[in-house]
Amino acid sequence: MSKGDRPEAPLILSDDERQKLDTWASRPKSTQRLAMRAKIVLACAEGLDNKAVAARLRVNAVTVGKWRQRFLEGRLEGLADEPRPGAPRTITDARVEEVVTRTLEEKPKAATHWSTRGMAEAVGLLTCSPQTGPSGMRVILAHQGRRTFDEAYPPLARADHPQAP
Numbered sequence: 001m002s003k004g005d006r007p008e009a010p011l012i013l014s015d016d017e018r019q020k021l022d023t024w025a026s027r028p029k030s031t032q033r034l035a036m037r038a039k040i041v042l043a044c045a046e047g048l049d050n051k052a053v054a055a056r057l058r059v060n061a062v063t064v065g066k067w068r069q070r071f072l073e074g075r076l077e078g079l080a081d082e083p084r085p086g087a088p089r090t091i092t093d094a095r096v097e098e099v100v101t102r103t104l105e106e107k108p109k110a111a112t113h114w115s116t117r118g119m120a121e122a123v124g125l126l127t128c129s130p131q132t133g134p135s136g137m138r139v140i141l142a143h144q145g146r147r148t149f150d151e152a153y154p155p156l157a158r159a160d161h162p163q164a165p
Contacts, residue, residue, distance in 0.1 A: 011044045
């Protein structure tokens with residue numbers, strides 16, 4: 001800690017919390033935001049100060065301080081995204097995770113990648129409402145930093161793709 005810095009509150013994890021954070025940090029199905037938050041908390045639990053954690057994970061020290069504090073106040077639940085202003089969400093986190101998992105682990109029959117309509121139908125969201133059908137799939141894609149489901153499967157990385165070497 002350098003001169004003038006505020007001391008960070010010590011962060012002590014239970015065995016269950018450590019296990020859950022390790023899972024979030026290393027599981028490929030976790031969103032990148034949640035994985036980074038878990039890595040921040042795990043590094044803070046090692047006794048590192050915010051600047052050291054920020055340097056290790058290549059994030060801003062303010063970001064480390066934010067997630068340290070949110071964890072201390074709300075434990076694991078504090079790492080979840082807070083509700084945003086506007087209309088309430090119509091797609092649950094479980095559905096988002098299901099869509100992301102299917103995108104990464106399954107291929108539709110007779111196609112190289114999922115369409116928004118095909119994925120909505122596969123997870124049972126097509127008939128729910130206009131907000132949860134194909135447009136809901138586009139929201140999930142945007143949230144994951146993608147424009148199409150095909151981006152989850154780069155063509156040259158798949159051996160079964162016709163363009164693969």
